[in-house]
Amino acid sequence: MAWLALAACQRGGAPTGGKVEIEYWDKWTGFEEEAMRAVVEDFNASQSRIHVNFSSVSQINHKLMLATAGGVPPDVSGVYANMIPAYSENNALTPLDSMAAAAHITREQYIDIYWRMCMHRDHLWALPSTPTSIALIWNKKLFREAGLNPDQPPRSIAELEEFNEKLVKRRPDGSLQSIGFLPESPDWWDPMWGYRFGGALWNGRDAITVNSPENIAAYQWIASYPRRFGAHDLMAFRDGFGNFASPQNPFFNGRVAMEMDGVWVYNYIKNYAPAGFEWGVAPFPSSDPVRLKDVAIVDLDALVIPAVAKHPAEAFAFIRYVNSRKPMEKLCLGQRKFSPLLACSPDFLRNHPNPWIGEFLALAKSPNACYAPPLATYTQFANDMSDAVNRIWTGKSSARAALDEVQLRQQAVFDRSLERWRRLAPVLTREWSAQ
């Protein structure tokens, strides 16, 4: 409450030097915040009309919703792309279609999947800030020690498991000392293992498809872990992992030899892994490397204008600036990511500090790149899936039973959400088209 009151008071301040002040919230901290702050400073220096006040805000998914409900949202906010469906369907965002068209910003200028992630219900709600793609990362030293070729990562799930068996080490008391691969390390993409087996999580219209044969096959693979390694041993092993951003990260300290991770991992390796840490990046294996080649999960940080923002035109001017080539490359270079724009300066990739940036970029452009289902109920869906995966992973439930349960519950949740959408759609779509 006090925080909202403070935000309201700040907004009431007079514009500095006759400029329109706009508030910009984003979720970044540390070097990622610094990278965006540098772009904001460049924008402010280039402007005689607009001044951007940038604040780093934690738990942005909750705070943006409450601030919008309270009528005091920021003018621009950074969001995770998977927030866009829920925010747009609940009338919390300003559609950007007409502003983007007037500024000649088009789909053709972006890596296609990132543009699609900014669209929902045939409207444009956001423009990218920084993109990510997820790949297989492996520890070359551990590969060498296990007699594996350090430059030859697994290409199929079957091969991944062969490598896993060679990389696993146990202590004299039988407990796990290190492992080749652990699907729950990290567990950020629990709902999306089915993509590796050709599965999808919904039909694109009105049905959840979480218990499809492909998804069941994927989670049966997860279910093999407690059977092979022992549920208690696995839990104790995983419980001993330190924070992701610490030297106790199990991948950095050699307890896990391969993992699925994003483009950001470079920064964490640089800061927390031991000196001389050798690592490689490749597409994460799939069940069938010929049919399902380069299946990559991608994600996106995006910029939106909340529905009741006071200065939408000025807010869009800032978003447009960030989405022009030079500032975007400065931001992405600062955050050690690749640019979501198709056009790229020749020096950008050449001078990029992340030695594997080309591999991550190629995965984002893969025809088999995919992302979290754009459901307004995604948070609930993801929570339910995490719980199901936990039960599967600890051997408490079979893959089929756990997925059947999620299917039943999440279809009902999705049906209710569609019902709400059908009720709101006539008014909202009319308003959006008029904007």
Added chain:
Amino acid sequence: MTRGEWRDCRNGLLFISPWIAGFLVLCLYPVITSVYYSMCDYSVLSPAVFTGATNYRDLFTDAIFWKALYNTAFFAAFSIPLGVFISLSLAILLNFDLPGRGIFRTVFFLPSLVPMVCLAVLWQWMLNGELGLINNALKPLLHLLNSLFGSHLYPPNWLADARFAKWGIIFTGLWGVGNAVVIYLAGLQEVPRHLYESAELDGAGFWSKTAHITLPIISPVIYFNVIISLIGSFQVFAVPYVMTGGGDGPDRSLLFIATYLYQNAFDYWNMGYACAIGVVLFFMVVALTYVATKLSERHIHYSGK
């Protein structure tokens, strides 16, 4: 009413008016609107649509709600008696006239000053299955038992194993008994000394004095602590929320009613459903408080009666 009484009444109302205004605006209004929104489909940002008893109907067929209710009841059923027993025992021990009593009282009160989030982070590591202090203390003990009896006991993965996760939270909660200890100590100091002296003359020992003098006299204090713990247990949120990183724990074993309410309100855009959970929670606490009052009526001795 005389003129003086009118004046007193007016002044009294004037003095109490800030509280009345605060109560009406910050308590009564939100409670009434919550009851209304509990009968609506309401996402916070779009207009609420009245749907009658739909949220309540959905709630009673929602397996996750029942799981959260079970977890909350389990937590309350064990944490309240354990908390009362430990805090009362500590208070009785700390009431003995021994040297260094003040230091011990401070030591036992200190953990209550630790903010809940710090407490949760600290215990997250204490209860760590592989590296935690608790398991490192248990390991040699279990090793001894295993070598003596040929058993295969191993320390639990407290927060990663659904069978033990709630116990982890219950033990963590016991760290905060310091507040209750202070209240019990205040109650114990009110017990008239002459009753103990009379009982001692009749040959009563420590246990008889505790059972027949101390406990009956401080029964209103015990009642107060039980009711406060009951309400607190049904609202448990911060510690499990932090310990699970905002999640539900293994097999949803750490999903409590307040967490589920929070998730629906702020993660799932179901404020109407969250209000329905809040209303059900409110009536449950009222009902349980009423039952506790009725059950304990005959065992509580107020000095004025």
